[in-house]
Amino acid sequence: MDNISSTFRQAISTNLLTLTRFRDLLKKIKQNRPSEDLELLRRAYQFSARTHKRQVRLSGEPFLSHPLEVAHILADLRLDVPTIATALLHDVVEDTTVTLDEIRSQFGDEVAHLVEGVTKISKLEFASREERQAENMRKMLLAMVDDLRVIFVKLADRLHNMRTLRYLPSEKQQRVAQETLEIYAPLAHRMGMGKIRGELEDMAFAYIDPHAYQEIREEIEEKRRYSEDLLKEMASAIEQKLQENGLQARVEWRIKRLYSTYKKMKRQKEDLSQIYDLLAVRIITQSVNDCYAAMGVVHSVWSPVPGRIKDFIAMPRPNLYQSLHTTVIGKSGQPVEVQIRTEEMHRTAEEGIAAHWKYKEGGMYSAADEQSMAWLRQLVEWQQEMSDPTEFLSTLKIDLYPEEVYTFTPKGKVVVLPRDATPVDFAYAIHTEVGNTCTGAKVNGKLVPLRYRLRNGDIAEIATQKGGHPSRDWLTFVKSSRARNKIKHWINVTERASSIDLGRKLLEKESRRYNVSWGKVSAEELTKASQGMGYPHSDDLLSAVGFGKAPPRQVLAKLFPESVLEEKAGKKTLTQTVQKALGMTPGAALQVKGFHDLLVYRAKCCEPIRGEEVVGYITRGKGVAVHAKSCSNVQNLLYEPERRIEVEWVASPDDSYPVQLVLRSSDRPGLLKELTAAITERTNIRNIETRFAENGEATIDLTLDITDKKHLEKLVTAMRKIHGVRDVERIHKV
Ligand code: MN
Numbered sequence: 001m002d003n004i005s006s007t008f009r010q011a012i013s014t015n016l017l018t019l020t021r022f023r024d025l026l027k028k029i030k031q032n033r034p035s036e037d038l039e040l041l042r043r044a045y046q047f048s049a050r051t052h053k054r055q056v057r058l059s060g061e062p063f064l065s066h067p068l069e070v071a072h073i074l075a076d077l078r079l080d081v082p083t084i085a086t087a088l089l090h091d092v093v094e095d096t097t098v099t100l101d102e103i104r105s106q107f108g109d110e111v112a113h114l115v116e117g118v119t120k121i122s123k124l125e126f127a128s129r130e131e132r133q134a135e136n137m138r139k140m141l142l143a144m145v146d147d148l149r150v151i152f153v154k155l156a157d158r159l160h161n162m163r164t165l166r167y168l169p170s171e172k173q174q175r176v177a178q179e180t181l182e183i184y185a186p187l188a189h190r191m192g193m194g195k196i197r198g199e200l201e202d203m204a205f206a207y208i209d210p211h212a213y214q215e216i217r218e219e220i221e222e223k224r225r226y227s228e229d230l231l232k233e234m235a236s237a238i239e240q241k242l243q244e245n246g247l248q249a250r251v252e253w254r255i256k257r258l259y260s261t262y263k264k265m266k267r268q269k270e271d272l273s274q275i276y277d278l279l280a281v282r283i284i285t286q287s288v289n290d291c292y293a294a295m296g297v298v299h300s301v302w303s304p305v306p307g308r309i310k311d312f313i314a315m316p317r318p319n320l321y322q323s324l325h326t327t328v329i330g331k332s333g334q335p336v337e338v339q340i341r342t343e344e345m346h347r348t349a350e351e352g353i354a355a356h357w358k359y360k361e362g363g364m365y366s367a368a369d370e371q372s373m374a375w376l377r378q379l380v381e382w383q384q385e386m387s388d389p390t391e392f393l394s395t396l397k398i399d400l401y402p403e404e405v406y407t408f409t410p411k412g413k414v415v416v417l418p419r420d421a422t423p424v425d426f427a428y429a430i431h432t433e434v435g436n437t438c439t440g441a442k443v444n445g446k447l448v449p450l451r452y453r454l455r456n457g458d459i460a461e462i463a464t465q466k467g468g469h470p471s472r473d474w475l476t477f478v479k480s481s482r483a484r485n486k487i488k489h490w491i492n493v494t495e496r497a498s499s500i501d502l503g504r505k506l507l508e509k510e511s512r513r514y515n516v517s518w519g520k521v522s523a524e525e526l527t528k529a530s531q532g533m534g535y536p537h538s539d540d541l542l543s544a545v546g547f548g549k550a551p552p553r554q555v556l557a558k559l560f561p562e563s564v565l566e567e568k569a570g571k572k573t574l575t576q577t578v579q580k581a582l583g584m585t586p587g588a589a590l591q592v593k594g595f596h597d598l599l600v601y602r603a604k605c606c607e608p609i610r611g612e613e614v615v616g617y618i619t620r621g622k623g624v625a626v627h628a629k630s631c632s633n634v635q636n637l638l639y640e641p642e643r644r645i646e647v648e649w650v651a652s653p654d655d656s657y658p659v660q661l662v663l664r665s666s667d668r669p670g671l672l673k674e675l676t677a678a679i680t681e682r683t684n685i686r687n688i689e690t691r692f693a694e695n696g697e698a699t700i701d702l703t704l705d706i707t708d709k710k711h712l713e714k715l716v717t718a719m720r721k722i723h724g725v726r727d728v729e730r731i732h733k734v
Helices: 002-032 039-051 065-076 081-089 100-122 131-144 148-163 170-190 194-208 210-244 258-268 288-301 343-356 367-379 389-394 423-430 432-436 472-476 481-513 523-532 538-546 552-559 571-581 632-637 671-680 709-721
Strands: 249-255 279-285 324-329 335-342 404-408 414-418 438-443 446-448 460-464 590-592 600-602 614-618 624-628 647-649 657-666 685-692 697-706 725-731
Touching: 002 039, 002 065, 002 081, 039 081, 039 100, 065 081, 065 148, 081 100, 081 148, 100 131, 100 148, 131 170, 148 170, 148 194, 170 194, 194 210, 194 258, 194 343, 210 249, 210 258, 210 279, 210 288, 210 335, 279 288, 279 343, 288 324, 288 335, 335 343, 414 423, 423 432, 423 438, 423 460, 423 481, 432 438, 432 460, 432 481, 472 481, 481 538, 481 552, 523 538, 523 552, 538 552, 614 647, 624 632, 657 709, 671 685, 671 697, 671 709, 697 709, 709 725
Parallel strands: 279 335, 590 647, 600 624
Antiparallel strands: 249 279, 324 335, 404 414, 438 446, 438 460, 614 624, 657 697, 657 725, 685 697
16 A cells, blocks of 8 residues: 555656646746747647656656656747647657647647657657768758758757766667767757757767867866956956946856867867867847947957957858957956857847747738848758748748758668659669669659659669669659769660671671672771771771761771772662661661761751751761751752661650750840740750840850750740840851
8 A cells, every 4th residue: 555655646746746847838938928829738738748648768757857848948949839839749659659640630730740740850860970971961851841840849859858868878878969969969050059059069079079078178177267257357347348338238258168169179279278269258239339339348448369350240150140259368368259249149149040930920020030031041051032031931831952852771871862853863873783773663662663753751772673774764854963874874885886786787888889808807907907097996996987987988998908999889778778777677767866876867067956857868987967958968968869868757755956046136134034034934055155246236145955846936936025136046066
């Protein structure tokens, strides 16, 4: 009986303890955000208390104390009720049998969405041995989050876990501390949350390098002993001087944190006495003007150290930290940094983006939040123009890395790919061989097509097959240049093999025509002739013939220098030979595919594009040239009608051709903008160059990706419609 009653008593006292802590939380929120609805919080607390009831932390405390403390950290940051409710519920989905649907039905979409975000991140293992991976991990974490409040909860969660890390087994301590130092502290820094970052770093430092931690701690403690008085004295002297000058301000002082001191010493290879900002006095003023006035007052009493005055008010740091810094020499000859800033800047320095997170009912923002939006833009390295930043913020939606997608191997390695990348891109990122032989893919355990678009957090698994090979088709959907290059390379190598074959056939044919004996040519002779023509191996020469780069007649002349290479009549067989070499059925039209098909190429003089009427012409050893019917050279070709061959465009094309245009216009403001807008709506611009003449005439050279004749015509029409444009003309290189 005694036992039961003691357990009972204990249960009641823990209940009371957490309940008191919860009441404190409500009080805090009422103070900071009087208009918030606390009913949601009460329900979240009760729900969390119920579901975590039997769970105990390694510290011996009831589990509930953890979400409660996380909630307190967020309440101190003055965050909104949904965020704090999320803190109370953040571990229920992961650690209990509660499902997200239950959370949604009880607390609504907003809270459920936030809890889901936190749960998703918690499942990831970020600790890694590689420096390079850490940055990717941080980015991925951000990419997986679509609401910044998820990160606030996660940081607060981590802060409390670090505060209670001593209860964990040492192996886990190491992992968590490393992850904190690599992922969460830099994240807090990025978000300008200086206070949380400092605490996270110092706590992690103690676990990761206890020796260095202890050493620097003792050094700083010693320094503190005789610096504290100096700082106090200076602070009150400054306070007095400011008052005499009619400036309202409060003055604080601080000694630099351990880990950031340690890092600075290591980075600059300096000892403690050379760290100028080890000791700092902070002046917190009422206005920006007062900051500069206060700096004047400080300098009238203490001389500044040259080169140490920094104006981060005019030029904020990337995380939007603002302050005036100056270093002065204190009484005992010690340098002391003086940091001067307004209340608002101070809060920003301590709380970062959270200080600006004034999410209000109705999603309204004051003009003062302009600054925080600018900050957010910088924070996320937002590269695309936002049409309306207010709207962007009010929806609370973020997409931090719009150009990248973060995926995992089954073993948990992060693979960063361009947005919309496919399993083929993923496969080539793993290894060229994996890419070349990939036949299928699984994403998150499910089979997907190779052109599937990967999403953040996807775990991809590639199936390969020995002897498998890339398909030309892949070029139409891969997104990474690595995959594209590797596929092209493979195709080139394969084409080389067939070009060698083709070159040999062409030489056989030509030798019959010139009545010399190809069969008598030895390997040595061929190699010698090749080298004489600048090709290291005979295969290089054969391939060159096959690709149409080396005329067969020239090769034969090298091999049979004594023969007079007189052409025998072979008019009819020429077309047939080419058709045979290209594996065509006799009489069929030659199909013209892309830009640089083997042995079939678009003539440089007219560069026909799909949709134009074309004529094929068998050149002497250069393959089949395809001309536009309108090309002036075609007239000349008619002299040798036996060299004509029927050609047609391949039915369903995906490729495009670069087409050069020259556009003439009168120069006027906005012309280029309108022009590029008109074009980019319809295609890619490969190159654009503008020249201005003195008479106000603009000549614009353009290279555009064009799929066919119709496409080109539409573009030209659109360009001609632009005010000021007088003339658009297609030009050719030759
Ligand atoms: Mn937690």
